[in-house]
Amino acid sequence: MKVLIATEKPFAPAAVQGITSELKNAGHEVVLLEKYTEKGQLLDAVKDADAMIVRSDKITPEVLDAAKQLKIVVRAGAGYDSIDTAYAKGKNVVVENTPGQNSNAVAELVFGMLVYAVRNFFNGKAGTELKGKKLGILAFGNVGRNVARIAKGFDMDVYAYDAFCPADAIEAAGVHAAKSQEDLFKTCDVLSLHIPATPQTVKSIDYRLVNLLPKKGILVNTARKEVINEEELLKLMAEREDLKFITDIKPDADEEFKKFEGRYFSTPKKMGAQTAEANTNAGIAAARQINAFFATGDTKFQVNK
Ligand SMILES: NC(=O)c1ccc[n+]([C@@H]2O[C@H](COP(=O)([O-])OP(=O)(O)OC[C@H]3O[C@@H](n4cnc5c(N)ncnc54)[C@H](O)[C@@H]3O)[C@@H](O)[C@H]2O)c1
Numbered sequence: 001m002k003v004l005i006a007t008e009k010p011f012a013p014a015a016v017q018g019i020t021s022e023l024k025n026a027g028h029e030v031v032l033l034e035k036y037t038e039k040g041q042l043l044d045a046v047k048d049a050d051a052m053i054v055r056s057d058k059i060t061p062e063v064l065d066a067a068k069q070l071k072i073v074v075r076a077g078a079g080y081d082s083i084d085t086a087y088a089k090g091k092n093v094v095v096e097n098t099p100g101q102n103s104n105a106v107a108e109l110v111f112g113m114l115v116y117a118v119r120n121f122f123n124g125k126a127g128t129e130l131k132g133k134k135l136g137i138l139a140f141g142n143v144g145r146n147v148a149r150i151a152k153g154f155d156m157d158v159y160a161y162d163a164f165c166p167a168d169a170i171e172a173a174g175v176h177a178a179k180s181q182e183d184l185f186k187t188c189d190v191l192s193l194h195i196p197a198t199p200q201t202v203k204s205i206d207y208r209l210v211n212l213l214p215k216k217g218i219l220v221n222t223a224r225k226e227v228i229n230e231e232e233l234l235k236l237m238a239e240r241e242d243l244k245f246i247t248d249i250k251p252d253a254d255e256e257f258k259k260f261e262g263r264y265f266s267t268p269k270k271m272g273a274q275t276a277e278a279n280t281n282a283g284i285a286a287a288r289q290i291n292a293f294f295a296t297g298d299t300k301f302q303v304n305k
């Protein structure tokens, strides 16, 4: 089978090597399309691909229509909102993700950004410590659980809320279970977002919710920019000079947020999963899932059943 690795943002070289040898050892042909700049390059490359491995690359109906032989596309990562899963299903294309493979990388970045923020972006003025502060984790999935683990090392008081994870499972992980999203925002000094972008969550982080944060609250986003209601957050930050917003996903209104100097930080490019380890873990998992799919029909990680 022909497997296309299509990554506008390439994997680390060691990851590409690992993915390629997994696939070749299983008898597949590997084609690499990296750093493409035109949609046409992707449309051309997918024409004869039987399988694809992608990162945040947009797999639209146009791409799926061009991929006449495609049977499976694996998103080397957690969030698959960049893929039109329903359209793929209609074309009998299996869509999979690789859950948990990059979650430690994202969790470590949360703390990198947090230390930077509480130390006033290293401007030389006295900052604060994380020890003893209340950390709220919105969504207790793979990333949220890793954030909780690291937060305990900082001696933070950790709370979480997840719409689909029962409170006793959160408590069993040694984390306080908040009764609701509102309860989590009201309680915590730092609020870290780990919800996927879904119809229920898009723009859900709005004025009303963020305004529940106590004085000097910090909102951290390593999830998706779409979950934030940017217009309302801008309004709130203009009204509340105590709030900080730090994010791994540049908002559309980045220029406007930049006006809040000393209270806003965005990574220049999404960095959460950008480690050699996460690239290798997610990429090799994707390759193995493709091998299993062609060898035995395994669809354990399918997200468009
Ligand atoms: N910055 C990055 O590079 C990066 C890397 C990995 C993941 N992400 C983003 O972070 C998200 C979380 O990643 P993950 O690996 O923890 O995913 P995951 O699937 O392991 O966890 C997601 C959690 O969200 C919960 N959830 C779903 N809808 C919810 C809602 N409406 N309210 C509350 N909880 C809800 C689920 O129950 C689940 O526990 C991904 O969907 C992706 O968008 C970003």
Ligand SMILES: O=C(O)[C@H](O)[C@H](O)COP(=O)(O)O
Residues within 6 Å of the ligand: 009, 055, 056, 057, 076, 077, 078, 079, 080, 102, 270, 272, 273, 274
């Ligand atoms: O959802 C995810 O897993 C991450 O957002 C994702 O892997 C990071 O995006 P990437 O850096 O791979 O484009």
